[in-house]
Amino acid sequence: MxxxxxxxxxxxxxxxxxxxxxxxxxxxxxxxxxxxxxxxxxxxxxxxxxxxxxxxxxxxxxxxxxxxxxxxxxxxxxxxxxxxxxxxxxxxxxxxxxxxxxxxxxxxxxxxxxxxxxxxxxxxxxxxEKAQYVLVVSADSDMKTLDDFLAKAKGGEVKLGVETGGTSHIIAGLLAKAADLPLKYVEAGSDTEKLTALVGNTIDAALVNVNQAKQYVESGKALALGVVSNGDEGARSSVLPDVPSLQEQGVDCTFAxxxxxxxxxxxxxxxxxxxxxxxxxxxxxxxxxxxxxxxxxxxxxxxxxxxxxxxxxxxxxxxxxxxxxxxxxx
Structure with a gap:
């Protein structure tokens, strides 16, 4: 290059x-x-x-x-x-x-x-920033809460978009381990590409940077289910302050x-x-x-x-x- x-x-x-x-x-x-x-x-x-x-x-x-x-x-x-x-x-x-x-x-x-x-x-x-990543789904998804996501994922029905080997893939692995989920990982590229795929319903969910997700959440194109805190205190993101952390919702998954x-x-x-x-x-x-x-x-x-x-x-x-x-x- x-x-x-x-x-x-x-x-x-x-x-x-x-x-x-x-x-x-x-x-x-x-x-x-x-x-x-x-x-x-x-x-x-x-x-x-x-x-x-x-x-x-x-x-x-x-x-x-x-x-x-x-x-x-x-x-x-x-x-x-x-x-x-x-x-x-x-x-x-x-x-x-x-x-x-x-x-x-x-x-x-x-x-x-x-x-x-x-x-x-x-x-x-x-x-x-105390939470840099957020779990998002399409606004028209049948998963409206983190509990909905966990229930569907436990049945092996969720295709989670990742960039293979990248940070989102690592966080997805931590989430799967913390909640004992058999997630299906789908290569979806960068955060921008993940969000495009999400809105197009070619993936069911994705973990993306909060700054990238903000415009999709605020425009109603995506729904944020939980942010990934960077420490044990389970803090929220200042970018999406109304979205609870995964820890607040009982899933002990953090990443910094x-x-x-x-x-x-x-x-x-x-x-x-x-x-x-x-x-x-x-x-x-x-x-x-x-x-x-x-x-x-x-x-x-x-x-x-x-x-x-x-x-x-x-x-x-x-x-x-x-x-x-x-x-x-x-």
């Missing part, structure tokens, strides 16, 4: 002068970080992950007085970007921004390395997409922590959130010390679900 590189040069003249005056020209005198950092992003330019990466790096470049270059690298379904960073010098000059899909690729065997074991976890963030910021495994704690501090500050910046909040991408970072354990825990969960779904490549 085509790789697109866009440099973000945001330091002013005085900051650049200070950088070029550093010993050897390799490090920023004010931060100790490389004066230019390349951020590998396994996502297309203009998409949500790309928008998030650019909003964060723009602010960090200002705060740190360095240059940050976002490289949209989708080659090999993201494997090339991950390997580019894994095998890079551990000085912070090349880092990775991805999300839970990285862990899914490991669990399915698409990628033979693991974030928690083969990379330095710089930071982990979660969206401030994590944003991962990684470097080469041998990166020092000092460098990783410094990068973490800049990223966490950028995520809390009002100007950054003018971009992230309307897109439903506002985030908060876990404490630096908790990042690796959180990644390992989610990896273990995904490994188990993908094994049950039979998605592990032989």
């Amino acid at each position: 085509k790789r697109r590189t866009l440099g973000i040069v945001l330091a002013g003249f005085m900051a650049m002068a200070a950088l070029t005056g550093c010993a050897g020209g390799a490090k920023s005198g004010s931060t100790g970080l490389p004066k230019t950092i390349e951020v590998q992003v396994p996502a297309k330019a203009g998409g949500g992950t790309d928008v998030m990466a650019r909003a964060l790096t723009t602010q960090i470049a200002k705060d740190a007085g360095i240059n940050m270059t976002v490289v949209n690298n989708t080659d090999g379904s993201g494997v090339v970007a991950m390997e580019t960073v894994r095998t890079a010098k551990p000085d912070g000059s090349k880092i990775l921004q991805f999300h839970t899909s990285m862990l899914i690729k490991t669990a399915t065997g698409v990628y033979d390395k693991a974030a928690a074991d083969d990379f330095k976890i710089i930071g982990v963030s979660k969206g401030t 997409t994590m944003n991962l910021f990684c470097g080469p495994k041998d990166m020092s704690d000092e460098t990783a922590k410094q990068l973490y501090d800049y990223y966490a500050a950028a995520a809390a910046n009002d100007e950054v959130n003018k971009t992230l909040e309307p897109a439903g991408m506002a985030m908060e970072f876990l404490p630096y010390e908790d990042g690796q354990a959180a990644v390992k825990e989610q990896q273990d969960t995904l490994n188990a679900v993908i094994d049950e779904l039979g998605l592990k490549q032989k």
Whole structure:
């Protein structure tokens, strides 16, 4: 696939002068970080992950007085970007921004390395939105409530649209496990494609992002049966606040997409922590959130010390679900 590189040069003249005056020209005198950092992003330019990466790096470049270059690298379904960073010098000059899909690729065997074991976890963030996915059916479906869905699904009669091996498929597996449902999974593509198939009655139900579902629910084309909370408290979505969570309705199914910021495994704690501090500050910046909040991408970072354990825990969960779904490549 085509790789697109866009440099973000945001330091002013005085900051650049200070950088070029550093010993050897390799490090920023004010931060100790490389004066230019390349951020590998396994996502297309203009998409949500790309928008998030650019909003964060723009602010960090200002705060740190360095240059940050976002490289949209989708080659090999993201494997090339991950390997580019894994095998890079551990000085912070090349880092990775991805999300839970990285862990899914490991669990399915698409990628033979693991974030928690083969990379330095710089930071982990979660969206401030407490429920990112919602179970929807067509407005003319005979399933009007979650109980209706569960009853019909227990009889093996529900065709649930998924993107095979994607996040919706994983959540569907968690739902099936939590409620002991013999769901029939049907390949339906992206969230937009799932919703089109739902309205066209070629699938019976789907799990889609709340932002994608909102217009269909509000226009009366789809009915939301329950949102998937990202934690044990069973919180609702701010996008669809009137829709109860699955947990509220007695189904213990949760899922949280994590944003991962990684470097080469041998990166020092000092460098990783410094990068973490800049990223966490950028995520809390009002100007950054003018971009992230309307897109439903506002985030908060876990404490630096908790990042690796959180990644390992989610990896273990995904490994188990993908094994049950039979998605592990032989």
